[in-house]
Amino acid sequence: MVGRPAVTGELDVARRLLSEAEGVAVLSGAGLSAESGVPTFRGEGGLWRSYRAEDLATPQAFRRDPVLVWEWYAWRRGLVGACRPNAAHRSLARLALERPVAIVTQNVDGLHAVAATEEAGEGDPTPALPLELHGNLFRDRCSRCGARAPALPDVEPSTADSLPRCSVCDGLLRPDVVWFGESLDPSVLQEAFGRASQADVCLVVGTSALVHPAASVPLSTLRAGGSLVEVNLERTPLSPHAAATLLGPAGEILPRLLG
Numbered sequence: 001m002v003g004r005p006a007v008t009g010e011l012d013v014a015r016r017l018l019s020e021a022e023g024v025a026v027l028s029g030a031g032l033s034a035e036s037g038v039p040t041f042r043g044e045g046g047l048w049r050s051y052r053a054e055d056l057a058t059p060q061a062f063r064r065d066p067v068l069v070w071e072w073y074a075w076r077r078g079l080v081g082a083c084r085p086n087a088a089h090r091s092l093a094r095l096a097l098e099r100p101v102a103i104v105t106q107n108v109d110g111l112h113a114v115a116a117t118e119e120a121g122e123g124d125p126t127p128a129l130p131l132e133l134h135g136n137l138f139r140d141r142c143s144r145c146g147a148r149a150p151a152l153p154d155v156e157p158s159t160a161d162s163l164p165r166c167s168v169c170d171g172l173l174r175p176d177v178v179w180f181g182e183s184l185d186p187s188v189l190q191e192a193f194g195r196a197s198q199a200d201v202c203l204v205v206g207t208s209a210l211v212h213p214a215a216s217v218p219l220s221t222l223r224a225g226g227s228l229v230e231v232n233l234e235r236t237p238l239s240p241h242a243a244a245t246l247l248g249p250a251g252e253i254l255p256r257l258l259g
């Protein structure tokens with residue numbers, strides 16, 4: 001139980017900030033889904049420990065070797081498709097269905113949306129649906145004309161001829177995610193920064209806060225006079241700016257924090 005009193009003190013600060021807040025923004029990252037079995041990117045067991053981002057998650061890599069890139073994404077679709085939301089996704093979804101909360105996520109796994117639908121039941125899940133800054137693993141986009149479509153099931157990208165093609169222009173489809181060096185959707189980004197700057201508290205969960213511009217979203221809450229509450233296994237570059245940093249697994253901390 002080393003560190004428990006410190007967490008409890010920070011938990012009280014975080015609870016007070018959240019109860020006094022009129023508007024809340026959430027920025028989530030891969031750590032939120034770690035307890036669902038989705039691999040993170042950095043740190044122990046992270047994807048970038050075993051795979052080179054330059055070979056798999058850049059537009060240059062896709063032009064050079066689309067089969068390799070598709071193989072990797074087909075593997076991840078299988079892995080992530082079998083995962084379910086955890087207690088942290090569910091707590092955030094319930095919060096957003098009850099109060100004005102904007103969920104902004106870097107995650108491409110779609111688990112916020114699954115939790116939103118499940119927690120809303122017969123109701124409207126829209127308030128708990130996230131703004132997806134880095135796209136969605138289960139959607140394709142044409143690399144030529146940009147048309148979007150739900151991911152085709154059972155892509156088996158063993159040869160160039162077997163890669164999925166656009167129904168509009170026959171261009172090569174690609175996963176609709178944001179790779180390094182690519183711009184984020186400007187309207188999604190603008191809405192994320194806008195909602196964060198209107199929030200009294202930004203709750204930052206499970207992100208290393210190393211990838212920009214996503215990692216700057218909480219800074220717009222701070223600049224507008226709001227506060228940060230961070231939930232992570234370890235401290236991050238945002239920690240010095242946070243009013244409370246709750247160190248521990250999101251699936252345990254968020255239900256305690258949000259009730």
Ligand code: BJW
Pocket residue numbers: 028029030031032034035040041042043046057106107108134177178179180181182183184205206207208209210211212213231232233234236248249250251
């Ligand atoms: C737990 C936990 C548990 C574990 N409970 N916590 C400014 C400065 C420097 C560089 C740049 C800059 N602006 C732009 C850049 C370049 C670049 C960038 O940021 N590079 C840095 C890495 C140096 N950014 C870009 O290229 C972006 N585009 C852009 O800016 O366009 C404009 C532009 C164009 C051309 C030139 C220049 C600018 C695009 C970034 C796209 C990121 N894409 C990826 C892959 C998505 C697709 C896919 O999944 O395949 O997005 S990379 C990967 O990182 C993924 C994530 O969304 C993203 C963030 O990772 P995240 O979520 O933080 O995960 P981890 O693994 O890093 O951290 C997990 C955390 O959870 C850890 O802290 C753990 O402790 C914690 N944790 N278990 C709670 N149970």
Ligand code: ZN
Pocket residue numbers: 142143144145146147166167168169170171
């Ligand atoms: Zn097309």
